[in-house]
Amino acid sequence: LLDALADMGALAIERVRLVEDLDRAERAAETDRLARALLTSISHDLRTPLASVLGSASTLRDLDAALPPEAKTDLLATIIEEAERLNRFIANLLDMTRLEAGAVAPNLSAQDVAETVDTALRRVERVLSAHRVSVEMEADLPALRLDPVLFEQVLVNLLDNAAKYAPAGTTVTVRARREGRAVIIAVLDEGDGLPADALERVFDKFYRVRLSDRVRAGTGLGLAIARGFVDAMGGTVTAGNRSDRPGAVFTVTLPVPARTVPGDLAA
Ligand code: ADP
Numbered sequence: 001l002l003d004a005l006a007d008m009g010a011l012a013i014e015r016v017r018l019v020e021d022l023d024r025a026e027r028a029a030e031t032d033r034l035a036r037a038l039l040t041s042i043s044h045d046l047r048t049p050l051a052s053v054l055g056s057a058s059t060l061r062d063l064d065a066a067l068p069p070e071a072k073t074d075l076l077a078t079i080i081e082e083a084e085r086l087n088r089f090i091a092n093l094l095d096m097t098r099l100e101a102g103a104v105a106p107n108l109s110a111q112d113v114a115e116t117v118d119t120a121l122r123r124v125e126r127v128l129s130a131h132r133v134s135v136e137m138e139a140d141l142p143a144l145r146l147d148p149v150l151f152e153q154v155l156v157n158l159l160d161n162a163a164k165y166a167p168a169g170t171t172v173t174v175r176a177r178r179e180g181r182a183v184i185i186a187v188l189d190e191g192d193g194l195p196a197d198a199l200e201r202v203f204d205k206f207y208r209v210r211l212s213d214r215v216r217a218g219t220g221l222g223l224a225i226a227r228g229f230v231d232a233m234g235g236t237v238t239a240g241n242r243s244d245r246p247g248a249v250f251t252v253t254l255p256v257p258a259r260t261v262p263g264d265l266a267a
Contacts, residue, residue: 001090001093004090004093004094004097005042005093007097007100007101008038008042008093008096008097008100009038009039011097011100011101012038038205038206041206041220042093045089045219045220046086046089049082049083049085049086049089050082050086052078052079052082053078053079053082053083053086056075056076056078056079056082057075057079059075060072060075060076088219089219089221092219092221092222092225093219093221095153095221095225095228096205096221096224096225096228099224099225099228099229099232104150104228104229104232105232106146106147106150106229106232106233107147107149108145108146108147108233109145109146109147109148110143110144110145110257111143111144111145111146111148111151112141112143113137113141113143113144113176113183113185114137114141114176116146116148116151116152116155117135117137117155117174117176117185119148119152120152120155120156120159121133121135121155121159121174123152123156124156124159124160124163127159127160127163128159128162128163128172130163130168130169131162131163131166131168131169131170131171131172132169132170132171132172133171133172133173133174134171134172134173134174135173135174135175136173136174136175136176137175137176138176138177138178141176141177141178141183142178142183142256142257143257144183144254144255144256144257145233145257146233146254147229147232147233150229150232150233151229151233153225153226153229154225154226154229154230154237154252155174155185155187157222157223157225157226158187158226158250158252159172159174159187160222161189161222161223161248161250162187162188162189162191162248165189165191165192165248166189166190166191166247166248167190167191170189170190170191171189171190172187172188172189172190173186173187173188173189174186174187174188175188178256181255181256182253182254182255182256183253183254183256184251184252184253185251185252185253185254186249186250186251186252187249187250188242188247188248188249189247189248189249190245190246190247191246191247191248192246192247192248193241193242193246193247193248194209194239194240194241194248195209198239199238199239199240200239202223202239203223203224203226203227203237203239204224205220205221205224206220206221207220208220223239226250230252230254233254234254234255235252235253235254235255236252236253237250237251237252237253238250238251238253239251
């Protein structure tokens with residue numbers, strides 16, 4: 001993990017170096033600011049769940065006999081939840097590091113969109129258990145050349161966000177349709193949506209629309225990773241607001257392969 005952190009710090013500095021029109025002094029200040037922001041963000045995201053784990057485990061040890069069984073169950077649930085959050089954060093950091101190092105080589109093969117959406121939905125079943133889920137797939141969608149692992153992760157990140165940022169009881173919709181030489185997969189929710197000036201920035205590492213979003217189980221990396229993975233597969237992903245009602249919509253556009261041979265796809 002320390003290596004990953006060091007890599008990310010180094011990459012942040014490297015990126016700043018590429019900004020040609022900043023003069024040397026401005027560049028040094030910007031490098032410093034970015035590296036510090038990155039470190040603050042990362043240490044917050046690691047220490048908050050760790051503090052919870054330590055606190056709950058210590059309480060269990062010190063008060064063991066005095067605790068009613070429900071309290072023990074709650075403390076154990078907190079430990080597991082926070083450890084999962086740490087796990088997710090570290091997995092995200094590693095994905096991000098791989099992306100920034102240019103080490104994500106998609107393993108493309110013909111994939112059925114509806115099947116991949118199904119698999120992703122199964123993976124987030126627990127997270128979405130308080131929401132209604134609606135799947136609207138156009139019939140006869142063409143197979144796409146995708147890396148199923150990367151594509152599934154993209155969908156999981158978008159669905160995870162819909163679950164986090166739209167209230168319980170609302171509907172999360174996954175829609176897929178063909179449009180010319182592309183297939184468009186959209187994840188729509190019924191939350192507050194996004195302010196216009198955040199539509200592009202939500203794909204930046206560690207960017208959060210509201211300060212309070214930090215407190216939720218997020219890492220601030222989900223959308224940056226989604227964009228990196230979609231880019232790697234030759235597609236695009238954008239954020240917007242629904243036109244029919246309040247809510248965010250994330251749209252993934254992927255090219256339909258030029259020539260389709262049964263059983264195989266030639267690009
Ligand atoms: P996080 O781990 O904080 O969710 P992401 O990169 O996935 O990080 O998202 C970045 C930010 O974009 C979130 O903190 C939140 O402010 C905003 N956001 C993402 N998805 C949604 C959504 N469906 N509705 C409203 N805001 C969203």
